[in-house]
Amino acid sequence: MAPNNDNDDDTSLEKYNVDWTGHYRGSSSIVVRPKSTEEVSRILSYCHKRRIGVVPQGGNTGLVGGSVGIGGEVILSLEKMNNIECYGKKDGSVIRADAGCILEELQNYAAKNGNLVPVDLGAKGSCQIGGNVSTNAGGVYYYRYGSLHANVLGLEVVTPTGDVLNLGYDPVSHLKDNTGYHLKHLFIGGEGTLGVVTKVSLRCPPLPVSRGAMWVTCASLSDVVRVLTLARTDHLNEILAAFEFMDRDVLELVRAAYPSIRFPLDIGNVTPATTINNDTIIDPYSILIETHGSDNNHDREKLESFFECIMEEGLVVDGVMAQNLGQIEDFWKIRELCNPATAAMGYVYKYDISLAAIDFDSFIHDMKVRLIDASHDQQKAASSDKNLICGNWGHIIDGNLHCNIVSPNSFERDSELLKIIDEGIFEEVMKRNGSISAEHGLGQYKNEYMTRIKTPSTLRAMYDIKRVFDPHGIMNPGKYLPEPSAESSPE
Amino acid sequence: MAPNNDNDDDTSLEKYNVDWTGHYRGSSSIVVRPKSTEEVSRILSYCHKRRIGVVPQGGNTGLVGGSVGIGGEVILSLEKMNNIECYGKKDGSVIRADAGCILEELQNYAAKNGNLVPVDLGAKGSCQIGGNVSTNAGGVYYYRYGSLHANVLGLEVVTPTGDVLNLGYDPVSHLKDNTGYHLKHLFIGGEGTLGVVTKVSLRCPPLPVSRGAMWVTCASLSDVVRVLTLARTDHLNEILAAFEFMDRDVLELVRAAYPSIRFPLDIGNVTPATTINNDTIIDPYSILIETHGSDNNHDREKLESFFECIMEEGLVVDGVMAQNLGQIEDFWKIRELCNPATAAMGYVYKYDISLAAIDFDSFIHDMKVRLIDASHDQQKAASSDKNLICGNWGHIIDGNLHCNIVSPNSFERDSELLKIIDEGIFEEVMKRNGSISAEHGLGQYKNEYMTRIKTPSTLRAMYDIKRVFDPHGIMNPGKYLPEPSAESSPE
Numbered sequence: 001m002a003p004n005n006d007n008d009d010d011t012s013l014e015k016y017n018v019d020w021t022g023h024y025r026g027s028s029s030i031v032v033r034p035k036s037t038e039e040v041s042r043i044l045s046y047c048h049k050r051r052i053g054v055v056p057q058g059g060n061t062g063l064v065g066g067s068v069g070i071g072g073e074v075i076l077s078l079e080k081m082n083n084i085e086c087y088g089k090k091d092g093s094v095i096r097a098d099a100g101c102i103l104e105e106l107q108n109y110a111a112k113n114g115n116l117v118p119v120d121l122g123a124k125g126s127c128q129i130g131g132n133v134s135t136n137a138g139g140v141y142y143y144r145y146g147s148l149h150a151n152v153l154g155l156e157v158v159t160p161t162g163d164v165l166n167l168g169y170d171p172v173s174h175l176k177d178n179t180g181y182h183l184k185h186l187f188i189g190g191e192g193t194l195g196v197v198t199k200v201s202l203r204c205p206p207l208p209v210s211r212g213a214m215w216v217t218c219a220s221l222s223d224v225v226r227v228l229t230l231a232r233t234d235h236l237n238e239i240l241a242a243f244e245f246m247d248r249d250v251l252e253l254v255r256a257a258y259p260s261i262r263f264p265l266d267i268g269n270v271t272p273a274t275t276i277n278n279d280t281i282i283d284p285y286s287i288l289i290e291t292h293g294s295d296n297n298h299d300r301e302k303l304e305s306f307f308e309c310i311m312e313e314g315l316v317v318d319g320v321m322a323q324n325l326g327q328i329e330d331f332w333k334i335r336e337l338c339n340p341a342t343a344a345m346g347y348v349y350k351y352d353i354s355l356a357a358i359d360f361d362s363f364i365h366d367m368k369v370r371l372i373d374a375s376h377d378q379q380k381a382a383s384s385d386k387n388l389i390c391g392n393w394g395h396i397i398d399g400n401l402h403c404n405i406v407s408p409n410s411f412e413r414d415s416e417l418l419k420i421i422d423e424g425i426f427e428e429v430m431k432r433n434g435s436i437s438a439e440h441g442l443g444q445y446k447n448e449y450m451t452r453i454k455t456p457s458t459l460r461a462m463y464d465i466k467r468v469f470d471p472h473g474i475m476n477p478g479k480y481l482p483e484p485s486a487e488s489s490p491e
Numbered sequence: 492m493a494p495n496n497d498n499d500d501d502t503s504l505e506k507y508n509v510d511w512t513g514h515y516r517g518s519s520s521i522v523v524r525p526k527s528t529e530e531v532s533r534i535l536s537y538c539h540k541r542r543i544g545v546v547p548q549g550g551n552t553g554l555v556g557g558s559v560g561i562g563g564e565v566i567l568s569l570e571k572m573n574n575i576e577c578y579g580k581k582d583g584s585v586i587r588a589d590a591g592c593i594l595e596e597l598q599n600y601a602a603k604n605g606n607l608v609p610v611d612l613g614a615k616g617s618c619q620i621g622g623n624v625s626t627n628a629g630g631v632y633y634y635r636y637g638s639l640h641a642n643v644l645g646l647e648v649v650t651p652t653g654d655v656l657n658l659g660y661d662p663v664s665h666l667k668d669n670t671g672y673h674l675k676h677l678f679i680g681g682e683g684t685l686g687v688v689t690k691v692s693l694r695c696p697p698l699p700v701s702r703g704a705m706w707v708t709c710a711s712l713s714d715v716v717r718v719l720t721l722a723r724t725d726h727l728n729e730i731l732a733a734f735e736f737m738d739r740d741v742l743e744l745v746r747a748a749y750p751s752i753r754f755p756l757d758i759g760n761v762t763p764a765t766t767i768n769n770d771t772i773i774d775p776y777s778i779l780i781e782t783h784g785s786d787n788n789h790d791r792e793k794l795e796s797f798f799e800c801i802m803e804e805g806l807v808v809d810g811v812m813a814q815n816l817g818q819i820e821d822f823w824k825i826r827e828l829c830n831p832a833t834a835a836m837g838y839v840y841k842y843d844i845s846l847a848a849i850d851f852d853s854f855i856h857d858m859k860v861r862l863i864d865a866s867h868d869q870q871k872a873a874s875s876d877k878n879l880i881c882g883n884w885g886h887i888i889d890g891n892l893h894c895n896i897v898s899p900n901s902f903e904r905d906s907e908l909l910k911i912i913d914e915g916i917f918e919e920v921m922k923r924n925g926s927i928s929a930e931h932g933l934g935q936y937k938n939e940y941m942t943r944i945k946t947p948s949t950l951r952a953m954y955d956i957k958r959v960f961d962p963h964g965i966m967n968p969g970k971y972l973p974e975p976s977a978e979s980s981p982e
Contacts, residue, residue, distance in 0.1 A: 093723075114724065136669050147667075149676065150641030163948035174845040175889045176638075176929040178627050178680055179937070179944060180971070181953050185640065185676030189669055206724040232584075233605065233697040237785035238729045294728035298789040354665040398666045438667040446670070453670060457654035461959065462672050468955040480671070 016075045019068045020061045020123070021350075023413060024444065026069025028055070033080045037156060037164055037198045040076070044196065044474075045162030047074060053477045054160075056192035058131025059102070061123035063350055064443030066135065066191045070478040076196060078130050084109050087172065087201070094153060094173055096201040099130025115204035118145035122336050130197045136189030138439035140335075143397045144241045144292065145205060148188050155184045156199035160470045165195070173201035186465060191441055192476045194469040208241070208292030210299045213328040214307065215264035216319035217283030221361035223315045224285050228357060228397060230315075231289060235306035239299050241292040243397035247364070248282045250338050250391030250404065255282070257341040264320050264331055283317045288331050338393045342404045345389070347413050349405040349421050354435035357396050363428055364392055364403070370424040371405060374417060386410075400438040426452075444479045451482055507566045510559045511552045511614070512841075514904060515935065517560025519546070524571045528647060528655055528689045531567070535687065535965075536653030538565060544968045545651075547683035549622025550593070552614035554841055555934030557626065557682045561969040567687060569621050575600050578663065578692070585644060585664055587692040590621020606695035609636035613827050621688045627680030629930035631826075634888045635732040635783065636696060639679050646675045647690035651961045656686070664692035677956060682932055683967045685960040699732070699783035701790045704819040705798065706755035707810035708774030712852035714806045715776050719848060719888060721806075722780060726797035730790050732783040734888035738855070739773045741829050741882030741895065746773070748832040755811050755822055774808045779822050829884045833895045836880070838904050840896040840912050845926035848887050854919055855883055855894070861915040862896060865908060877901075891929040917943075935970045942973055 017026045034040045047054050053073035060067045069075065078100035085096045086109070095110050095117065104124040107117045119132055121139035131137075133155065136148055145151065153175065154168030167184040168177050187197055218224045224245055231240055254261065263282070293299040303321055310316050322328045342348045355363055368390050375387040386408040394402040405421055407414065426449065429436050436453065437446050450459060463484055466473070508517045525531045538545050544564035551558045560566065569591035576587045577600070586601050586608065595615040598608045610623055612630035622628075624646065627639055636642065644666065645659030658675040659668055678688055709715045715736055722731055745752065754773070784790040794812055801807050813819045833839045846854055859881050866878040877899040885893040896912055898905065917940065920927050927944065928937050941950060954975055957964075 136671070136673070138667055138669070142667070146637055146641045149673065150637045159948075159952075163951075164946075165949050165952060166946055167949065172847070172924040174926050174929070176629055176633070176845050176886075176891050177926040178629070178928045178930050178932050179926060179941070180627070180677075180680040180682070180933070181685075181956055182627070182640065182676050182680050183949070183952060183956070185673050189671040189673050191671070194672075206728060209725070209728070234700070234785065237697060237700070238783065292729065294725065295789070295793065298786070298792070301789070302786065354667050356663070395667075400667050433663040435665050435668040435670060437669045438665070439669050441669050442671070450670070455655075455657055457650075458656050458658065458674070461650075461654075461656060461674060464959040465672055465674070465956070468952065468959060 016057060016060070016077060017068055019065060021063060021065070024065030024068050026055065026075070027072050028069045028075045029072060031075040031077055033077045035080045037158060040158045040196050040198055041162040041164055043074075043076060044158055044160050047474050048160040048162065048472055051472050051474060053474050055476050056130075056134065056196045058100070058128035058134070059123065059126040061127045061131070062135060062443060063352070063440045064437075064445040066441060066443030066476065066479055067131065070444055073477065078128060078196075078198070081198065086113060093204050093206075094201055095204050096154075096169070096173060096199065097129055098199055099128060099133070099197045101129045103127050103129055103132060110204050111207055114207050116145070116207045117202060117204055118151045119148060122339055129200050129202075133188055133197050133200050134190060134192050135441045136439070138395070138398070138400065140242045140244060140395060142395060143243065149185055151203045152184060152188055152200060153203050154201040155187055155197055157187050157195045157197050159195040160472065160474050164198075169199050169201055175203060189441065191443065191480050193466060193480045194475060208294070210291075210293045210296040211325065211328055212239075212291040212293070212299045212303050213322040213331050214289045214303055214319060215322075215331050216287050216289070216307075216310065216316040217265065218285045218287065218316055219283065221285060221364075222358070224287060224396065225357050226313075227287060227310050227315050230310060231306060232397065235309060236289070236291055236302055239291040239293040239302060240289070240397075242288065242290040243395070244288040244335055244393065245396040246286045246288070246335065246338060246393040247391065248284050249389055250342065250393050251282045251286060251334070253345055253389065253391050253406065254334060254337045254341040257344040258337055261334065261337065263334060264327075265318050288335050290328065335393070338391070338402075338404075342391055342406050346406045346408040347411050349407070349413075349418060350440075351403040351405070351425050352394075352438050352440040353401050353403060353425065353429050354399050354438040355401060355429070355432050357399055359432045359434070360392075360396065360401055363401070363432060364390065366428050367403065367424060370428075371421075374420050374424075398438070442480045447480050447482050507548060507551070507568060508559055510556060512554060512556070515556030515559050517546065517566070518563050519560045519566045520563060522566040522568055524568045526571045528649060531649045531687050531689055532653040532655055534565075534567060535649055535651050538965050539651040539653065539963055542963050542965060544965050546967050547621075547625065547687045549590070549619035549625070550614065550617040552618045552622070553626060553934060554843070554931045555928075555936040557932060557934030557967065557970055558622065561935055564968065569619060569687075569689075572689065577604060584695050584697075585692055586695050587645075587660070587664065587690065588620055589690055590619060590624070590688045592620045594618050594620055594623060601695050602698055605698050607636070607698045608693060608695055609642045610639060613830055620691050620693075624679055624688050624691050625681060625683050626932045627930070629886070629889070629891065631733045631735060631886065633886060634734065640676055642694045643675060643679055643691060644694050645692040646678055646688055648678050648686045648688050650686040651963065651965050655689075660690050660692055666694060680932065682934065682971050684957060684971045685966060699785070701782075701784045701787040702816065702819055703730075703782040703784070703790045703794050704813040704822050705780045705794055705810060706813075706822050707778050707780070707798075707801065707807040708756065709776045709778065709807055710774065712776060712855075713849070715778060715887065716848050717804075718778060718801050718806050721801060722797060723888065726800060727780070727782055727793055730782040730784040730793060731780070731888075733779065733781040734886070735779040735826055735884065736887040737777045737779070737826065737829060737884040738882065739775050740880055741833065741884050742773045742777060742825070744836055744880065744882050744897065745825060745828045745832040748835040749828055752825065752828065754825060755818075756809050779826050781819065826884070829882070829893075829895075833882055833897050837897045837899040838902050840898070840909060841931075842894040842896070842916050843929050843931040844892050844894060844916070844920050845890050845929040846892060846920070846923050848890055850923045850925070851883075851887065851892055854892070854923060855881065857919050858894065858915060861919075862912075865911050865915075889929070933971045938971050938973050
């Protein structure tokens with residue numbers, strides 16, 4: 001069977017060849033959109049025999065170039081496999097779906113059954129659950145509901161030889177099934193390099209009956225960390241669902257890009273706001289806290305006592321509690337605009353790192369020092385008068401920092417500058433024993449770091465695993481693992 | 492280097508050769524007790540070169556014969572590697588420890604830092620964290636805090652070639668590190684067949700400030716399931732920590748084995764207890780519910796409103812709330828006596844299965860019918876007048892049933908009877924799309940089922956993984972995977 005090139009015309013290939021970032025571009029001339037596991041199996045088997053590279057593609061919303069080709073590979077889009085099949089009608093606590101289901105549709109479906117899909121991220125309107133699983137997506141409720149390694153109960157995957165592996169998916173996905181090896185975890189975050197995830201079953205907790213939120217600002221990151229500790233342990237504890245931080249630099253970009261946006265503290269706040277030209281001065285650090293619980297009164301009491309405590313201890317400059325669901329959404333809107341606001345101002349060098357929360361402060365400081373130097377060099381070279389802007393936000397409760405470096409008014413990536421920033425980030429992360437990828441993954445961007453962050457024996461084991469499933473190396477070639485060097489080759 | 496046989500005398504081998512069940516017995520004459528990863532590496536490398544079988548051994552508390560040899564393998568005991576190294580002093584939320592640490596000691600250490608080790612089970616006084624990880628232990632708080640796949644942040648493992656793999660353990664274990672492959676999951680529940688887990692880091696949630704508990708009884712399993720659903724979704728939700736059920740059969744064994752034990756409803760209860768000879772009649776099903784929260788008043792209100800609701804809806808026969816921590820411990824004591832009480836009455840055929848909670852009822856019924864037949868046959872053969880007793884308890888909230896079949900007054904395993912019960916359990920589980928091992932694992936007991944529960948391609952992938960790490964098959968031989976047949980051999 002030859003793969004069926006079912007595109008209407010060539011122009012339609014564009015959306016499959018360019019990803020969300022606009023930066024990563026493949027040159028595939030064939031896109032296949034199978035409608036069943038059986039078709040995926042036939043496609044992979046065909047390509048395996050002929051050594052044809054295959055790039056599995058979900059919503060194409062990744063940030064490391066993992067979902068487009070590096071050359072002319074076949075794109076295998078999962079978009080036509082999008083059935084949702086609920087198991088356990090009584091409580092809907094297990095949801096089973098095809099890999100191509102849009103995350104938001106899955107969320108809506110689960111919500112109708114009173115359940116929450118335990119992964120949520122900005123791209124939910126276009127990302128697919130298979131892509132979420134393959135990239136081990138994190139998101140804003142990770143602290144509360146856990147990783148996909150915690151929540152994926154089963155997978156169906158197709159390996160390059162065309163074998164369909166039923167990894168706890170069929171006929172029923174159990175919360176507990178201790179008949180290993182637990183192979184599904186290789187495909188969670190495997191970025192399509194071992195096979196194609198075709199079906200996913202997820203554990204879904206009950207939809208929270210009560211949602212609360214609070215927006216507070218702090219003068220320093222050490223205060224943010226103390227607020228975080230108090231929220232996690234003493235006050236919000238079991239109702240804490242999200243704890244996000246944003247720094248002034250990124251919120252100034254949000255205000256610049258979306259001038260009509262009202263910030264939570266522009267409206268109702270504890271201390272009178274300082275304003276310049278009618279704009280409230282943005283405090284150094286803003287925190288968005290969300291709670292999920294089952295009793296509105298209890299949750300409100302907890303939030304109020306928490307707020308009193310952090311005010312009394314002088315940890316926050318200002319704060320406001322959401323009075324209704326609409327205000328919670330308004331808070332999140334600001335947080336969600338961080339990403340597009342940076343993108344609106346110029347080319348964004350995006351980083352996604354793990355650090356101990358207490359190290360965020362010195363990391364950001366040291367990166368800014370590096371950027372001042374880089375800006376000076378760049379200005380000399382490009383006669384630009386714009387400094388690089390370093391805007392930071394992220395899931396500080398997970399130790400996950402999204403560090404975004406914006407080159408204002410320049411929408412092209414500068415390869416020289418990229419190298420400088422990449423290396424700066426890498427050094428500052430390593431110095432603090434961090435991880436260079438908290439949730440974005442490796443793709444074709446971070447893969448070259450693997451030899452620097454993994455020991456030779458660990459890397460060798462990874463190559464061995466790759467060979468087990470994909471002996472001809474057809475799956476997502478040129479990504480994830482770097483080309484093996486002599487020393488990391490099999491003995 | 493020759494492995495150092497550091498036993499004082501031969502008699503001391505007994506405890507390494509016989510496991511907790513007393514049934515599985517190896518004939519090892521060499522036990523090595525390395526004190527460091529380096530020593531583990533040298534031992535494995537030595538055995539690998541000489542094709543000597545090695546059995547990694549933790550607390551020897553497993554139930555499927557995974558931790559003793561099938562013959563004269565070298566026993567590699569982790570008991571001398573038991574340092575606890577806390578990371579993140581500020582909040583102690585990540586605990587790092589050698590594999591040989593006793594679980595309870597780890598729990599106590601974490602508690603001093605205000606944290607909870609997210610795994611807890613009856614054997615905590617002797618089981619080791621490395622064994623917990625290697626067997627993917629579940630336990631009573633699994634629903635609330637998640638599996639070890641969710642909570643293990645990093646592992647250090649040694650493979651048979653002597654390679655030390657640092658799988659997210661050193662230098663810092665991050666909540667998020669998305670630089671895959673996520674190999675640690677192969678060793679979680681790998682039962683020592685791929686290598687030896689030497690170090691473990693775990694995510695530890697805050698120790699609950701407020702603990703509550705309730706003991707209620709139901710007339711039917713369908714009522715138990717309705718109580719469960721209400722607890723999970725509407726009433727206890729985010730504070731629900733454990734939901735255990737016990738049936739009358741097992742509680743009658745507890746009373747018989749421990750006549751002085753007072754049951755919660757013997758003391759204070761809602762409806763006057765019916766008694767016969769001063770013994771309260773035990774209701775058909777008992778439920779132990781525990782809550783973990785951060786506010787005593789809130790939790791008590793939730794428990795009370797929940798109790799009112801289930802009483803009003805007529806779902807429970809009777810119930811009592813624990814008034815203090817001592818009473819919570821008393822409730823758990825009953826639950827923990829289920830295991831020794833069955834063992835005190837005769838040989839126990841132990842099963843640990845996953846089913847949808849709504850299927851527990853018909854499963855138990857159908858098993859009892861099978862057992863009546865088996866008892867009749869056995870009585871004919873053995874002139875015994877004792878019927879087999881089927882006592883059931885378990886983590887019904889996880890769909891996890893511990894089905895224990897006791898052969899009264901006979902403490903020897905009857906191989907004929909074993910075969911009959913094994914097959915009965917297997918058929919009844921398969922009929923309901925269940926799993927034959929929810930948490931106990933495979934060992935040398937369940938491994939032969941693998942060809943019946945995994946597809947050939949999945950099994951083939953497992954053999955391939957095994958060969959990657961353990962090409963000579965020295966690690967825990969004769970366990971986990973069955974001997975490969977011709978059809979499951981590599982192509």
